[in-house]
Amino acid sequence: MTTVSATLERLVKAGSGVNANKCYQCKRCTAGCPVAGYAGMHPAQIMRAVQLGQLDMILDDRFIWLCTGCQTCTTRCPQEIDVAAVMDELKILARRKGRVHPGAPSAAMLKLNYDSFVRWGRMWEVELIARDALKRPSGVTEWLALGPKMLLKGKINPTLKRGDTLAMERMVKTAESITKARANRAGDGGAA
Amino acid sequence: MTAIAYYPGCSLHGTSAEFDASFRATAAALGLDLVEIPGWECCGNTAAHSINRLLGVALPVNELVKVEKDLGLDAVAVPCAACFSRFKTGAHEVAGDPQVADDVRAVVGRAYNGGVTVQNLVDVYHDAVGLEQLAAKATRPFHGLRVACYYGCLLTRPPKVTLAEDPEYPTHMDAVAKAVGCEPVEWNYKTDCCGASLALTEQGIVDDLTGRIVADARACGAEAIVVACPLCQVNLDGRQTEIARKRPDWQSVPVVFLSQLVGRAIGLDDKTLGLKKHLVDVMRVMA
DSSP: OOOOOTTHHHHHHHHHOOOGGGOOOOOHHHHHOTTTTSSSOOHHHHHHHHHTTOHHHHHTSSHHHHOOOOOHHHHHOTTOOOHHHHHHHHHHHHHHTTOOOTTOHHHHHHHHHHHHHHHHSSOOHHHHHHHHHHHOHHHHHHHHHHHHHHHHTTOOOOOOOOOOHHHHHHHHHHHHHHHHHHHHHTTOOSOO | OEEEEEOOOHHHHTTTHHHHHHHHHHHHHTTEEEEEOTTOOOOOHHHHHTTOHHHHHHHHHHHHHIIIIIIOOSEEEOOSHHHHHHHHHHHHHHHHOHHHHHHHHHHHSSOOOSOOEEEOHHHIIIIIIIHHHHHHHOSSOOSSOEEEEOOTTTTTSSHHHHOOSOSSSOOHHHHHHHHTTOEEOOOSOTTOOOOGGGGGTOHHHHHHHHHHHHHHHHHTTOSEEEESOHHHHHHHHHHHHHHHHHOTTOOOOOEEEHHHHHHHHTTOOHHHHTTTOOSSOOHHHHO
């Protein structure tokens, strides 16, 4: 069943400060998008779906998880809409609702990345690759194509240097609790 | 010596140690005293701003507060383009929205007063060192090596945040390359995205994107591509090995960091600059 959410545009605005209703579908965002064409939807369609409250349509597609955050859409939008921030906010909403797209390994990679720098104070690149490979057999094959060559050249430094983990832990806790309080106030406590 | 704070970031301690080493060596040789931020944390990179927006702003601002209050310096060099983008975005958001400033202050524990200039790799050579000084120090300049200067996404976009000269066709890196004897080519993919961290999960897409960038650089006459971002370097250099397997007629183009190019021209040795770490051999243009 398709759920139409009249509050989607308001949720996006509450989280990102961006008014998606300013979009008039010129499609400059799509024209410049490096990953438009690799998923079912493209940026201008995502913007229209936000206006129309079509959250399911957005979350059932891989597009938001392919967005690299290159900022071309944001740079070129004639309405000065921060389109890339809308994509980020949709990723945040998807996680809050437990609706991360199962066919988008980049979503899990972002979370591994987040957990890594939260754990060590710094992101440990080798850990991301190793943990990804544990969950995704094709990740092993992909890594074997380049990883050993890079190790032999000394391109990959496998050791970890920690940051100030106590400071990181304190900042993460505070940021997560402020964010949760704000989401509750915006009327989205996390229910799907 | 001019003292300037230094934020290496996670990649420069991980897969791009040669970027860190070549940047430090060139800075020292060009009269900059780099002061690494003590106990620096990850800037949060792409993950933080797509999982917790506030944390994505607070982490880089925390580093800016350390530079401002603990080190007492008014500039920080952030050679990684992705970290640079997070630092600029953090400063921009705190300055532009009192609510964000309050939230960030609660997370960081101290307020940021906006007293630190954030410089990317190109800014350091172009502005902090200066083109005349750079040319004067180039004791071993290139003799017209044709290079494609690749800016990628985050050195220039979004221009409201980076205040870049021309986000669609920037020229400052070209000017730096020219100052050390290179001949920058005009080309089409200066600011197109290489696919960034999709290289870990969506290799097919990244092969398409990097393949187009490298092919255009070559078609426009470049003998090498110059970059200022660890992820751009690892993608443009690394993916060519895979592209070549699929396309037997593929002609590889070496991909060097701007800091390696500058370092070679001011007479630093190959080992310091890490010139043997690339998958596509760079010695044919850097020897």
